Amino acid sequence: MRLRLGSLSSSEVSSYPGRNENWAGVTDTGHSVFVKRLKGSPGESRKRYRRIVAFERLANGGARPFPRPEFLGGDEGHRLLVFRMLDDIRSGSELAAEKEFTESMSARAGRTLAALHRLPFREEDFPEPDPHPFPPVDDLRSLPLETYVHATGAFVQAWGLLQRDAALLEELERLRAAEDRAARVPVHGDLRLDQFLLADTAFHVNDWEEFRLGDPARDVGAYVGEWLHRAVLRIPAQETDDAFSAVLTHEEVVARGSEELARVLPLISAFHRGYREGGGPEDDGLVVRATSYAGWHLIDRLIASTRESGRLSAIVRAAAGIGRTALLDPRSFVRTVGLGEAS
Incomplete structure (x- = not known):
């Protein structure tokens, strides 16, 4: 062309x-x-x-x-x-890092995502089945040889932790089954803050390589997981692998974690409010599944951090542990992550 x-x-x-x-x-x-x-x-x-x-x-x-x-x-x-090319853009991740991502921006992000999930479509627009590859339940049962051969030490260590977690695997299988039963809508499929681009006063959404029909809770949960992940990563006093264990006492970890969670919850709540105002589909179980996907997002960030690393970071492991807790009992954590009440 x-x-x-x-x-x-x-x-x-x-x-x-x-x-x-x-x-x-x-x-x-x-x-x-x-x-x-x-x-x-x-x-x-x-x-x-x-x-x-x-x-x-x-x-x-x-x-x-x-x-x-x-x-x-x-x-x-x-x-x-x-x-x-958009002029004078700032990504959502840049705004978040500089603490300039406001509640009104988060509400706007929610309305933007609702507009995506409401796009009209016909089945012939998606002629071939295209299930999302994550969470990779089959690989968590048995890692392909090629993946293992090219894996870093940190990746193998992380994968071993996940494979031995029978309760986690059971919940991930349950989440994939719930996704199959949910009404399908157009979803981004790989939503992160750096894919929101602010130009003038409008948010533009970028990177549509994982676009497909899917559960809207996947995108909602990814947005929530982004903020939870950032909150956990800000707990250490220093940006070092051992800061989590060596610099802070248990009491300090709890206090800082509570402080960081209190900082991001209004942003998540504003996003959810904007999503509802924008007419985003919201079935009875959406916020519960979104909480599960938020938990998976924290575990996925653990896996992503290992691809070029020789060892697991303590703080990233801590974030994945929080994700596991949310996955194992998502209904109890809906309010905790800022998505209101489970129905």
Whole structure:
């Protein structure tokens, strides 16, 4: 496909960290663009490309424009996608790190997610079954050899902890079964704060490689889990692996944990309020499943932290422990994580 946008000069482009190759800059014809090339195996990268295109097709058919970077075109064969570059953007993770993510922003994020979950669709828009790969219950029963061979020591250690946890595995299987029974809607599938981009006064949502039909509780829980994870990571006095055990006493850990949780709960509650105001689907069990997914998010962050690390961080293990507690008894923790009351 020829987009006639001109060329990018290699000396005047920027790139950002991530799992894909990307380039951002102004072409010689004056177009400000962000170009992404999907990495991965041919089959897997093709699926991710087609999910992005499927989202764009669905979003264009909505009653009102869905806020996201404008898609200008792509080339499936080369896994290339071109978007119009947003000016003066700040990601949600940047705002959160600087404590500038406000309750009104969180409510706006909730309304934005509700708009996604309300997008009208037809079954033919999703012609092939595409279940979400996480939580990977089968792998937690038996890790594939190729994954094991290429794993870090920290990954093997973390996976061993999870595989030996029979109660956790049972709850994850129950969560996947509950997802199968839930009414399916369009979901982001990999929602994190860094995928909310603030430009002017509007939130744009980015990165649609895991877009599919799914349980709306997955996205709600991921947002909640993001804030819980940040709250736990802020407990240590120093950013070192042993800060959790060596710097703080038990009483200090409890006090700081309570303080950090009190800081993020209003943001989660504002998000949930915005989600309901935006007409997000909310069946009787959604907040319970969302609490489970928030718990899984904390465990998933543990797994993600091990991919290039030789050992497990104590504070990340602590966060995963909190996630496990929420997963084992989600109904009792709905209010604790800021989602109101379980019905």
